[in-house]
Amino acid sequence: MRGTFMKDGKPLTKESKRRRGGYLIPNLLTTGNLFCGLFSILAVFNANYVTAAIAIMVALIFDMLDGKSARWMKSTSQFGVEYDSLADLVSFGVAPGLLIYSWALSAHGMAGSAVMFAFVACGALRLARFNVMAAASESKYFTGLPIPAAASVIATLVIFDHHILRMGAEVKPLLILIMTLTLAFLMVSTIKYRSFKDLKFKGDHHFNYLVWAILALMLVVAWPQVMLFVIVAGYAALGVVEKGGSLLVKAFGKKERAGSEQPLTEAKE
Numbered sequence: 001m002r003g004t005f006m007k008d009g010k011p012l013t014k015e016s017k018r019r020r021g022g023y024l025i026p027n028l029l030t031t032g033n034l035f036c037g038l039f040s041i042l043a044v045f046n047a048n049y050v051t052a053a054i055a056i057m058v059a060l061i062f063d064m065l066d067g068k069s070a071r072w073m074k075s076t077s078q079f080g081v082e083y084d085s086l087a088d089l090v091s092f093g094v095a096p097g098l099l100i101y102s103w104a105l106s107a108h109g110m111a112g113s114a115v116m117f118a119f120v121a122c123g124a125l126r127l128a129r130f131n132v133m134a135a136a137s138e139s140k141y142f143t144g145l146p147i148p149a150a151a152s153v154i155a156t157l158v159i160f161d162h163h164i165l166r167m168g169a170e171v172k173p174l175l176i177l178i179m180t181l182t183l184a185f186l187m188v189s190t191i192k193y194r195s196f197k198d199l200k201f202k203g204d205h206h207f208n209y210l211v212w213a214i215l216a217l218m219l220v221v222a223w224p225q226v227m228l229f230v231i232v233a234g235y236a237a238l239g240v241v242e243k244g245g246s247l248l249v250k251a252f253g254k255k256e257r258a259g260s261e262q263p264l265t266e267a268k269e
Contacts, residue, residue, distance in 0.1 A: 023075045029066035030080070030087050033059045037091025044098045050162050052099050053155035057228075059091035060148050081134075085127045092151035093123035100154050104176035112173075115180050122184040123147040129188075142193040145186035145236055149193075153183060153236050156229035163225040186236065193239040 036059035043052035066084060070076045097120040105112030126147050133143060157179075161167055167175065220227045 023077065023080070025073065026066045026070040026075060026080055027083060029062050029069060030084050033062035033066065033084075033091050034087040036062060037087065037095045040091070040095040041098055044095070044102050047102070049099060049103050049158050052095070053158040056091060056095055056099070056151055056155040059095075060152055063088060063091070063148055081131060085131055088127055088147060089120075089124055092147045093120045093127075096151040096154040097123075099158065100176060100180055103158060104172050105180065107169075107173040108177060112177070115177055115184075118184045119150075119180050122187045123150065126187040140195055142195050144189050144191060145183065145193055145239065147187060149232060149235055150183040150187055152232040153229075154180070156232050160225050160229040183236070186239070191239040191243050193235070 036055045040052040040055035040059070043049070043055060063084070066080075070080055097116045100119070101112055101116040105115055108115070126144055129143070130146075157176075161172075220231075
C-alpha cells in the first residue's frame with residue numbers, strides 16, 4: 001500500500017507516526033543544546049570568550065524549547081529526561097566552568113581550578129537532585145538555583161564585561177572567584193526559586209501585563225548586553241531575597257507573639 005510504513009510486520013498508523021515525530025523533535029532540540037555546549041568549549045580553547053558565552057545562551061534557548069515541545073506534544077520519556085540532563089551538564093556545567101576558568105580564574109592557579117571543579121560538581125549534583133525530585137512530584141518551585149540560570153549568569157557577565165564593564169586585572173579574578181563559589185552554593189542549596197511553569201495572570205490586568213512585557217522587551221533590545229545580565233542575575237538573587245524576607249517575617253512574628261504573651265503572664269501573676 002502506497003504511503004504505509006511497516007514496523008514489526010504491522011502498518012504504522014497516522015497516530016503512531018505522529019507520536020514518533022513527537023519524540024523526535026524534543027530530542028533534536030536537546031541535540032542542538034549539546035552542540036552549542038561543545039561549540040562553546042571549542043571557542044574557549046581558541047580564547048573566543050564572547051562567542052563561547054553566546055553559544056551558552058543559544059543552548060539555553062534550545063533547553064527551554066525541548067522541554068516545552070515535549071510537554072506540548074505529551075511525549076516526555078525517561079530517555080528524554082536522561083539525555084537532557086547529559087546535554088545540560090555539558091552546556092551549563094562544563095562549558096561555563098571552562099569559560100570562567102580561562103577568562104578569570106586561571107590567575108588563581110590551583111585555587112581557580114578547585115573553584116571551577118566546585119561549580120561543575122555542584123551543577124551535576126543539582127541535575128541529579130532535580131531528576132529525582134521531578135520524578136517524585138511536580139512543583140511550581142525549584143529547589144536550588146537551576147544550572148541553566150547559573151550558567152547564564154556567567155555567560156551574560158562575560159558579554160557585559162566585554163562591551164561595557166571592562167573589569168581590571170586586579171579586581172576581576174577575586175570578584176569572579178566569589179561569584180562562582182556563590183553560584184555553586186546556590187545550586188545545591190535548599191533555597192526555593194520560582195519555576196514560572198504555571199504562570200497565571202489575573203483577568204483584570206491583562207493590558208497592564210502586556211504593557212510591562214513590551215517595555216521589558218524594548219529594554220532588552222536597546223541594551224542587550226546590560227539587560228540580559230540584569231535579568232539572569234536578578235533571578236539568581238530573587239530566591240535569596242525571598243528566603244531572607246521569609247526569615248525576617250518569621251523572626252518578627254515570633255517577637256510579636258512573645259511580646260503579646262508576656263503581659264498576659266504578668267497579669268496572671
